[in-house]
Amino acid sequence: MSHTLTNITLKIWRQDGPDGQGRFETHQIPQISDEASFLEMLDILNERLIEEGREAIVFDHDCREGICGTCSLMIDGQAHGPQQGAATCQLHMRTFSSGDEIVIEPWRATAFPIIKDLMVSRAPLDRIVESGGFITAPTGGAPDANLIPIPKPVSDAAMDNAACIGCGACVAACPNGAASLFTSAKLTHLNLLPQGQAERYKRAEAMVETMEDHFGSCTNHGECSSACPKEISIDAIAIMNTDYRKSKTKNRRALSRR
């Protein structure tokens, strides 16, 4: 059965634009059902703000079932809030108690400039994928899908890493603002599969170096993995580092061109 929470205080980051001076704004939620999702609470607040003639708080969100990776909030200093293995949109108010004060901020990372209020740009993640996060397989001419048997454990491990939703929580949680978990999840997905072998080391080199153009360096804190809504293992980073090191000798053509 549903219960009602009372007297929730929200401290929400507001910022007019990328160059604006940010500030915390305090809002009271006198009562809210514990059936409400966290984002529905923000919806209700926004409707109230509009009715009062004020501008609604900007935040990114879309599917509201934890799969599109659009939502992105630091809640009490934790990426996607206190619930393990879940995105912000999967968080419900029953996780909180009456009288709580909740601090809501955008992702904080140099590579993710704030667009407005709680919304940031995560465009560098797309640049990493564009540089090599794919298997070159133009449309048409693919061999029969059952031609290459793939051991189930390999396929399962690839899937574990392919589950990344690209939300950027790993970057936001990292004290260095590194994107190692994001990059290594994609690399591990593709590099484990037989179809991915032809471009394995080229891919590793290109993605890692594009990543380094935008993001900080990994020092194995492991915050990324514990913030990850899909609980992707930090093992992926070890696989990435191994493949990257090998790429420096295996990509000899690339080396010889320099």
Place this chain on the structure above:
Amino acid sequence: MTLNLDSKVPEGPMADKWSSYVADQKLVNPSNKRKFKIIVVGTGLAGASAAASFGELGYEVESFTFHDSPRRAHSIAAQGGINAAKNYQGDGDSIHRLFYDTVKGGDFRSREANVHRLAEVSVDIIDQMVAQGVPFAREYGGLLDNRSFGGAQVSRTFYARGQTGQQLLLGAYQQLSRQIGLGNVKLWNRIEMVDVVNIDGRCAGIVTRDLMTGEVRSHAAHAVVLATGGYGNAFYLSTNAMACNATAAWRAHRRGAGFANPSYTQIHPTCIPQADEFQSKLTLMSESLRNDGRIWVPKDPDETRKAADVPEDERDYYLERIYPSFGNLAPRDVSSRAAKRAVDAGQGVGPLKNGVYLDFADAINRLGVNVIKERYGNLFDMYERITGENPYEMPMRIYPASHYTMGGLWVDYELQTTIPGLFAAGEANFSDHGANRLGASALMQGLSDGYFVLPYTIAPYLSELLNKPIPDETHEAFAAAEEEARDRYQGYLEIGGTKTPDHFHRELGKIIWDYCGMDRSQVGLEKALAEIPALHEEFKKDLRVTGDGASLNQTLEKAARVDDFFELGILMCKDALIREESCGGHFRSEHQTDEGEAMRNDDDFAHVTAWEWSGDPSNPIENREPLVYEVVEFATRSYK
């Protein structure tokens, strides 16, 4: 009737139509391809796969998404799987069988030749996606695994855990990203399409609005592809993502594109019921749960005991009772209506009495909790996260919700709308699912259109334009459309009323759900057709949008989308009103058998209704494309 609804279905036997089309089509020479610019709006399965394929072929491509990244499109949320006639299980599947099942599942209201092509290319899709590295589920021997789905008699569904849509979309997104990285496709993100521009009888480009800056500008092209999804959010509450909207398709309709069968909407039976008035969206629980869960309601509407305490003989397992041969696996439209009947009879369960039980107690007793956990663990966790109830201990509560829209922009065999040069793909078009879509067929259609149909069917159109100058963005028609768009958005800001866009969306959704949802009647639809325009008038007078139009403003974005849902909602009801029969997702209470089953009228309604914009949303013009069946014979669907 003034729309040209020539379907351009090729001559010849059904099984040869597509191959002879491909063999006979006009081609564009590789060195000429770069002279053609193609705009693709939307980056879901259809849009991303089309843009990537065009880029690979050498066209100049511009891809538009209103998300921050192409990977966010709502194709990503599809859970169950993708059908393909591979017959890997040796259980008797074939292209013909998939074709037949899809035509029958669509209740004989789809275009045969399109469906056959879909079944043909389904096998190529699986090959293509595996080559791209999509981690489909596998057997221990390393070959691909399949499961049965949605009442099919064969196992033809390929899946990647409960995240098939995600993995397929990421595959297409990665192919698109490769083309972006190579410079073959230019990506425009956080840019929304707000209009289509036609010059001299052909589509000359689009007008967009930059969501970050409010800048309105034009983009000229030789051809435009709309892959902008469906309109399920017209109901307000649906399983669609929050931003899904009909604006691109609706604006194209207002510029002359026929809108086909808007009343064909799919209400999915297994969603988590609404918990409260403020709820923003509904969540789907995979249809696969119906393989082991039993659906029931208490016989007594005043039942107050906990589910487990209700004795067996006081429960109504209504699907098993009414449809003994299909039981809990009856198709989506049939199951949804049965749930509605139970809830309407006061037998609903849960605090708001708005759901039915999906009970796993028998399955847990029979198979043990571990087997159930292995099969559905992630879904059970998801359910518990949302409702706070543990489905291992008490039955799930489910209720139908808007999920998919079969209707959409009318397209011919080449996926071209009634505006030359404007194409529509994926859920945005109407072509392949008829009046009801089978499970695991949406992913198939999106990828079919984008990878394997459009790259062929766009060439004949483009080849006609070779070396002919096309109007650029300075043409007065672009300037006029931009001005119109600026005025439109400024207009919302200036109303200065009292109510939010969400308020109106919620009220609109209630009307459409009540009168144009699972059960429709002449009286109800006429009521809706009076109420929607009245509410729209109120919207125009009493809307309040705060903020400005020159910076990011989600309230303003929403207002424009809701405005278009109003006009589309009227069309949905009109379409439902004149279709005096029940077929697939369209159920008219006047047209049912004595046992409450759908009654189709093939003599009068074996046609596509393609609506033409008249300038007045309440008086659209009806056009018809007759559906001629060469191979399949009409039959009554029965699941008893």
